[in-house]
Amino acid sequence: MEEAYTKVKQVPLSSSHLGIVAEVNELSREIEEGLVSIEEASERLRRIDGMPGKKGYFQVLAAGIVSGCFGYLLGASELESVIAFVIGCLLHVWVLTAKKYQMSKMIVNIAGGVIITALALLAYHLPVPGHVKPDGMIIGSIMPLVPGLAFVNAIRDIADSDFLSGTVRMIDALLVFVYIAVGVGITLSIYNNMGGRLML
Template sequence: MDDRIDCTTDKKAQDESVDMRDVLDLAMNMGRVLLKNGAEIFRVEETIDHVCGRYKIGDVESFVMSNGIFITARDETEDIYAKVKHIPISGFHLGIVTEVNDLSREISAGKIGLKEARMRLEEIEKMPPKRGRFRILAAGIGSGCFCYLLQANFWESMIAVLIGCLLYVFVIFAENHRLTKIITNIVGGGFITVMALLALSIPWPFPVRMDKLIIGSILPLVPGVAFVNSIRDIANSDFISGIVRIVDALLVFVYIAIGVGFVLGCYNKITGGGWI
C-alpha cells in the first residue's frame, strides 16, 4: 500500500515538473504528423487539446490550417510560448493518423509519460506504407470494381484491373523518385489513355468501350480522401482549410484531364480517331 502511494506521489511530482515548452513541442509535433498524413483539422486541434489538458496547461490557443499550425501559450510565471510550423500538403497515411490518435488518448488518460510519448511518436512517424504489391493489387481491384459499377461488362472490368495495376506501378515509381504531383497525375492520365487505346486495338471477341476503361482505371489517381476531408473541414466551419484542400483536390482532376486530353488529341490527329 505504501509503495503504491509513493509511486502515485512520484508520478504527480513528475507531472508537475514537466516543462511547458516540452509539452507544447510534443503537441506541435503530434499535430504536424497528423496534418502531414491527411488528418482533418478538428482532429489535429483535439489532439493538441488532449496533450495540453493532460499536463494542466490552461492558457493555450491553437490555430490549424491545411498547411500550418500556430500555437501560443502562457504559464503561471507569465512565460509566453509561441511557435509556427509549416506543413506542406502531401500524401495520406491513415495508419499513422490512427496510431497518433491512439497515442493522444493514452496521454490524456495518463497511461504514458512525456518521454515515452516522444519516443512513440518517432516510431510512428517512421511507419512505412503498405507493401507495394498490396497497393498495386488494391488499385487494380478498385479500378475493376469501379468500371463494373459504370455498367461495363465483365471483360472490360478485367482489362481495367490490369490497367489499374500497371498504373499504380508507375505511381509507386513516381513516389520513390519524388516526382511532383503535377507530373504524376498528367503522366498517369496519359498512361491510362494509351493503355485503353492499346486494349481497343486488339480484336477481342467481346465489345470493349474506351470510355469505360478510361473512367474506371482513373480511380487510383482520384484524391477521394482529400476531397472528403475538405468537405468535413467546411462542415466544421474551417472554411480556409477546407477551400485550400478542395482546390488542391480539384487541381488533381485537372491534371488527369490534361493527360487524358493530350493523348486523345494526339491520337485523333495521327489516326483520325477511327477506333473511338
C-alpha cells in the first residue's frame, strides 16, 4: 500500500501581471490546438514566469494619468485633476520604494493614504491660480491604490462556488480599503486638530 503525503504551501496574494496572463492564455490555446508539445510548453512557461514588469517610470506615469482622469470623472476641476496627476505620480514612487524594501501591505496603504491627503492639503494652501478643494484631488489620487481587480476576482470566485479563494481575496481587498481610509482619516484628523478649517 502506497503512503499518502500531504503538503501545505503558502501562496501569498500579489498583484496581477496582465502580460503574463495574456501569454499563458495564448499558450493554452496553442496547446489545445496541438501546436505545442509538452516540452515546448514547459520551456515557454519558464520564460513567461521570468517576464519582467513594466519599467518604473511607466508605472509612475500610468498612476498619475489614472489619478488625474478619475479625479476629473468624479467631479474635480481641471486644475485639481492636474494636481491629482502629480500626487498620483509621487504616490507611486512611494509604492515602488515600499515594494523594493518588501514593506507590508498595511504600511504601504496607510502611508499612501497619509501621503495623498497631506499633498492634497498642501496644494489646498499653496497660492495656486484658481480655487482648489482637496476632495477631488484625494479621491482621484486614491484610485491607483484601490484593489479593483482583486475585488472583482473575489466576486467571480464566489460566483463560481470557489468560496474559500473568493473569501480570502475579498477580505484582502476590503482590508486595503480600510488601510487607505485609516491613512486619510488620520491625516484629516491631525489637520483639523491643528486648527485647519477644511470644507470637503
